[in-house]
Amino acid sequence: MGLGKLLHDHAEHADAGGTIDHPRAYELASEVGFFGRRREIFTRLAALSRARPGDRVLDVGCGTGYLTRILAPVVGPAGQVTGVDASPPMIEYARRSAPGNCSYQVGEGQALDLPDAGFDVVVSSLAVHHIPAAERGAAVREMLRVLRPGGRLLIAEFRPPTNRLLAHLVAMLTGPAMRHNPRDLLADLLPQAGFHVEDEGDLPVMLSYIRASRPAA
Template sequence: MSDVVIHQARLYDLAAGIVFLGQRPKVYDRIVRHSRARPGERVLDLGTGTAYLARRLAAAVGPGGRVTGIDPSTTMVRFAERRLPGDAEVRVARAQELPFDDGSFDLVVSCLAFHHIAPADRPRALAEAHRVLATDGRLMLADLRPPRNPVVKTVFHHGLEANPVDDDQIAAAGFELIERAESWPLLQLMLARRA
C-alpha cells in the first residue's frame, strides 16, 4: 500500500466543511489548545493540506513564532501558500523524509494526515518527527478513531478499522504519551513528549 495524496485543494476544503458539520473552526481550535502551542514556538504541521490548521497555529505562536507546513501534494502547497500569514511557510515534502535539521521545532502537529501514510511508512514518519524536535519537544496527533456506533461504522468503514498510530508505535519512536482525548465524533487526539 502506498501513501494517499490528495490534489483537489478546493474540493478538500469544501468536503472538510461538510464533514465537520459546520464545527471545523471549533474542532481545530481545540486541537491547537490540546497541542499546547505557545507564543514564540517553532511548529511543524505534517500533512498541512490547505493550511487550515497551520493558520490557527500561527495565531497561537504569534509573530515571535514560526509555523511551517509540509504536504506531498504540490497542488495543496500552492493553494496553501496563498492563504498563509507572513510568519508561516509551506513546502512540498513527505512526513517520512523531512527536509529539516535535527531539533528544528518545538512542536510537531499532524491532523488527519497519518491515515494517508502507508502503514509500513508510519514508523519512519514518527521517527522523523522525533528527529526534528528539540529536547522536550511535543508531538500532537489528531486522527481518526474507529467509530463505536454500528451505523456510523458501516457508513464510514474505509480507513476507520483502527487508529493509524497506537501507543506502542509512539513509544517505539522515542515519545512518551502525555495525554489522550477525543474531539468531534471520530477524532482521537494524542499528545506526546520527546523522551
C-alpha cells in the same frame, strides 16, 4: 465512488489514504464533514498542541494549511509555523493564503527535509492514516528527530464510529484507511520511536488525539 477517490487523482496504497490533490473539494468536504464545527474543533487542537508565543511549529500532512493558519496567531510574530504535505496542489493552496509567519514545503512525512531538533512543537491532523502503513514508523521517527529535546507532539486522527453499520458507511465513503482506530495506529509507534506518551482523548465529530513529548536530553 467514495469521497476519497473523488479527492485523489491516482491509485494509492490500499492501506493508506495517499495524497489529496483537490484542495477546494477538500475544504468543502471538511466543512461538511465537521458539521460546521471545523474552526471550533481545530481551535481546540491548537490549544491541545501547547504551542506558545515564539514557538517553531511543524504541521506534518498540513493539507490546505487550515491548522497552520489557526496556529499562526498563537505563536505570534516571534514564532514560525511550517507546513509539509506530499501533495503539490495542497501546498500551492496553503501558500496562497499564508500569514506572514507561515511557510510551506512539498515533502513526505517519512522523509522530512528539515534539520534535527529545529521545532518546539510538531502537530499532525488526519494525516498519519494517509501515509503508507509500512512508512508510518519512519514518519513518527522523523517527528521525533525534528523536535528539540522536551518538544511536544500532538497527533489527531479520525475515530471511526463504534456502530458497525455507520463505520462501514464511513469506510465506503472515505476509503479503507479510515476504518482503523487511531489508537491502534499510534499506540505502539510513538513509544517505539522514543516518545513519552502523555495523554489521549476524544474530540467531537469522530476525532481523537494523542499527546507526547521528546524526552529532554
